[in-house]
Amino acid sequence: MAAPSTSHLLRRATAWAAGLLLVVPTAVTGCRLLGTDAVTPVPQLLALLPWLAVPAGLALLGALLVRRPVLAAWAGGVLALALWFTQPYGPADTPARGPVTARLRVLAANVEFGNATGELVAAVRRERPDLVFVSECDPACARALGAGLGDRYPYGAHVAAAGPAGSVILGARPLTPEPALPGTTMGMPGATARVGPGDVTVRLAHPMPPLPGLIGLWKRELGLLRDFAAAHRGGPVILAGDFNATQDHAAFRSVLDSGALHDAARLAGAARTGSWPRGRAVPPYAQIDHVLVSAHFSVRGARFLDLPRTDHRALLVDLDLHARP
Known part of the structure; x- marks a missing residue:
């Protein structure tokens, strides 16, 4: 042969x-x-x-x-x-209609164990957001934010915890703190924000990442966010932070679908802009930092900001709140 x-x-x-x-x-x-x-x-x-x-x-x-x-x-x-599947998930616009009752700027940032706190203070003073959602903000980070921004952001809600479990929401507008989302590993504070003539429910999101051996916990905590979104369906809602999930994860899409929420970056034409990991040999390839909004809002723009000393890019979003969804 x-x-x-x-x-x-x-x-x-x-x-x-x-x-x-x-x-x-x-x-x-x-x-x-x-x-x-x-x-x-x-x-x-x-x-x-x-x-x-x-x-x-x-x-x-x-x-x-x-x-x-x-x-x-x-x-x-x-x-x-x-x-x-590279196509953005969800509709290209919200059904928000009627006159604009308020304009709102939102910033979501993960400061990686508080390392980028000083850089965040500088960015907040430069960009002047109305609401700031800060993940991985330990007590020292929270004190530094208070010292650096307390004159402009007298309102807040926070979970005081060490390492990545601490989280803070800062407000230039009046905030009434609500209990942190129960049953989570890392702090997810919430509040009712006075915006224009009415109230907006706001919540910081920071579920566990999908590490080997912790996939079940990651899914369960995204499920808690899904349940929160479903429970507040019908009212103005902003859910923002480090979701440790992209639009390609079914658990994240369920959060969007259950509360009829919209990903602000997607609406601004930046659905595939990477936010993590920053500062590595490769550019950011996964968008895991999100600002999700209910149908009461339209999105005027979204930008990702590079903050030194953190592995996440911050997300800055400009929103209009309308009289009706």
């Missing part, structure tokens, strides 16, 4: 390589299609979903080069799904 030719071996190796390239994109896009976050490492890889079009595209090219139609169809299908 004649030995396989070099070209035959090369075609076989190319086909095997293409198949291997498709394993992870197939599993992840399949979970996205089925609406499940599954188990480790799926939630972590879902944050990379748009980038999975690269290995799928390489696999398609390889399959075409070696003329493997079944392999090419598989690669083409996975590539099509990966590209389809």
